[in-house]
Each structure stands twice: as structure tokens, then as C-alpha cells.
Amino acid sequence: MRKTVGIVGARGHTGAELIALIARHPQLQLAFVSSRELEGQRVADHVTNFGAELRYENLDADAVARKRADAVVLALPNGKAEGYVAAIDAQSPQSIIVDLSADYRFNDTWYYGLPELTRTRYAGQKHISNPGCYATAMQLAIAPLKERLAAPPACFGVSGYSGAGTTPSDKNDPEKLHDNLMPYSLVNHLHEREVTKQLGVPVEFMPHVAAHFRGITMTVNLWLDQAMTADAIKARYREFYAREPLVRVIDEAPWVSRIAHRHHAEIGGFALAPGGKRVVVVATLDNLLKGAATQAMQNLNLAFGFDELTGIQSPSPPSSLGGEGRGEGEASQISAASSPGDTLPPHPTLSPIADDGGEGFKA
Numbered sequence: 001m002r003k004t005v006g007i008v009g010a011r012g013h014t015g016a017e018l019i020a021l022i023a024r025h026p027q028l029q030l031a032f033v034s035s036r037e038l039e040g041q042r043v044a045d046h047v048t049n050f051g052a053e054l055r056y057e058n059l060d061a062d063a064v065a066r067k068r069a070d071a072v073v074l075a076l077p078n079g080k081a082e083g084y085v086a087a088i089d090a091q092s093p094q095s096i097i098v099d100l101s102a103d104y105r106f107n108d109t110w111y112y113g114l115p116e117l118t119r120t121r122y123a124g125q126k127h128i129s130n131p132g133c134y135a136t137a138m139q140l141a142i143a144p145l146k147e148r149l150a151a152p153p154a155c156f157g158v159s160g161y162s163g164a165g166t167t168p169s170d171k172n173d174p175e176k177l178h179d180n181l182m183p184y185s186l187v188n189h190l191h192e193r194e195v196t197k198q199l200g201v202p203v204e205f206m207p208h209v210a211a212h213f214r215g216i217t218m219t220v221n222l223w224l225d226q227a228m229t230a231d232a233i234k235a236r237y238r239e240f241y242a243r244e245p246l247v248r249v250i251d252e253a254p255w256v257s258r259i260a261h262r263h264h265a266e267i268g269g270f271a272l273a274p275g276g277k278r279v280v281v282v283a284t285l286d287n288l289l290k291g292a293a294t295q296a297m298q299n300l301n302l303a304f305g306f307d308e309l310t311g312i313q314s315p316s317p318p319s320s321l322g323g324e325g326r327g328e329g330e331a332s333q334i335s336a337a338s339s340p341g342d343t344l345p346p347h348p349t350l351s352p353i354a355d356d357g358g359e360g361f362k363a
Helices: 013-023 061-067 082-091 115-121 133-148 190-199 230-240 289-304
Strands: 003-008 028-034 071-074 096-099 127-129 154-159 204-209 216-223 247-249 265-272 278-285
Touching: 003 013, 003 061, 013 028, 013 289, 028 061, 061 082, 071 082, 071 289, 082 096, 096 289, 115 133, 115 289, 133 154, 133 190, 133 204, 133 216, 133 230, 133 265, 133 278, 133 289, 190 204, 230 247, 230 265, 230 278, 278 289
Parallel strands: 003 028, 003 071, 071 096, 096 127, 154 204, 247 265
Antiparallel strands: 154 216, 216 278, 265 278
């Protein structure tokens, strides 16, 4: 019997990606999608190859709880999750909640779901907080050298404007972003605080938004307590992520244009300064997938006891989200169809475990 999943905040870019992922998952069924703006419209009119006759609903917290889905994904702006969590806990305590906002990332009673780094901490929790997109890139880039740091990592991040959500602003206005790079929240950004908490080391983060639609480039400057060779650093990263198919370590610095529509992150560059104590590492990921929807699917699979990669394929089928830069115009639909030959190889370490945004650029 399939597990049922509902999505609250389904109008946004991440919500659309989640619908596509759930639609092709062999063990999940989409129970409901809630969107105030799209109420009454057919999901199939917004998600290509979505076969069910499901319509968007405008559900308040109590109505969501009464649905009693096996899991509810909250893809809401920061500060909006609390009422839904309270209602679900009161009326449907067996439901798993995956929150894509930052509301519970600092709450130690919630499982913080960055599986490559926190999988061993999962112990059947019903409350799962999905990491931020920038925060995911920073942590994946820093973690293998965390024990060798001599100073706070300095992280220069550039994201496509889909991370700013669908509400109009300067940060998602293509005209204002044309020939431009827009810095913002240069100190004390929410994701800076998030990574500092999760890694247990201070981190400095300087975010920017660029004219491309999707994808993050994170350039991280790391000072080391002892000199290392470039080969030793690369070997450390390869060993650290050797059994993680959604993290790929490469020699060259990865390009954001090559990560769009892909479920995995890439880490490379490994530029070593003279003296061997300063290295610059570059990480890229699709902010809507590994930075949000794909990670939510990993967490759902973990919570339900499925193989963590079920329903996740690589490369992802191109969607209309972010067609520009690929010679395509933007449209209102996202593909839910998988492509032949997309299935990842079996994960060598992931086995079922009994008993898995929204926030955009808000700081």
C-alpha cells in the first residue's frame, strides 16, 4: 500500500518539483496539494505527465490535519509553519512532517535532514527540518575538512533567482538582474547561522543572486591547521563521499550550468595556495532539487523506511523551471516524467530504516 503525502505551499518552485518527484515515486501517492493562488485548478495543468485528477485546494491548518496523510511537506515561507505543525500534531500525530522553511532548523527536537552528514542521527523522528539550499552547499563543501580548520571558512555564494521564490522582488526580477550580480545580507545571514550551528564551527557567508534561474555556486576559502597537498585534500573528499551517490567529487571547479536539473551536488576546484595551508573549494547544486525537493524526498524515504534514493533519478528530466540559459522559454509546467536510463546505481550503504521552499533568500 502506498504512503500518502500532502504538500502545503505547492504553488512555489520547490512545491512544483516535489509534485513531480512524488508523481513518479513507486511507493508514494500525492494525497493533496494546497495553494491559495491555484485553488480549484487541476494539478495536471501545471505539472506535465501528472495523470491523477487532483486539484489544488486552499487548506488551513486544521483542514490539512484532517486529511491525515502519512506525511505532510510544508513548503511555506519562514514563520508560517507553526500553526500547521500544531494542528497536525494534535489531530494526526502519526503523520510525518517535513518542513522546508527555516522555522525548526535550530530546534534540537527536530531531525535536521542533510542525509549525507546527519543520516546516523535519524531515529524515527516524526518532525524533519529540511536544510537550506545555501546551507547544504556550504556544509557539503566544508565537512570533510572540518577537523582541520584553523579559521572560520569564508563562503561566497551565488544563486539563481528561483531561490527568491515567486513573490515579485528585486532578487527575482530578470530585468534588474540582467548584467548584474546582487549582493545582500552580507553578515549574519540565516544560512550562516544555520551552518555554524550544524557544523559546530563559525562560518562566514556572503550571498549573491545572479541572472540565471536555478543553481548555486559556493566558493569556500578554508585555512588549515597543518599544511596539506592538493592530492591529499582531494583524497580526503573522495573518501568522505565515496558511498554518497548524490555528492560527486571532481578535479576541476564545477559549473553551475552543468548542475541545473540534477539531483546531486558537485565539489571540486581544490586550489591550494603556496604553503599548503589555504585551499579554495567550489560546490554546486540545484537549489530547487538537492537544495530542497530532492533532499526532502531523501528524508521522506528515510522516514518511511524506503531506500533513500527511491524516486530520485539522475540526471533529472529538464523542467520548464529555468528554461532560459538552455535555449528554452519559461512556461507554467514542470515535467513529472522520468527519462530512460536515468536511474542511479544502487546505493551500497543505504538500507531501509524503520519508521521525511520554501524560505527562498530570507535572512
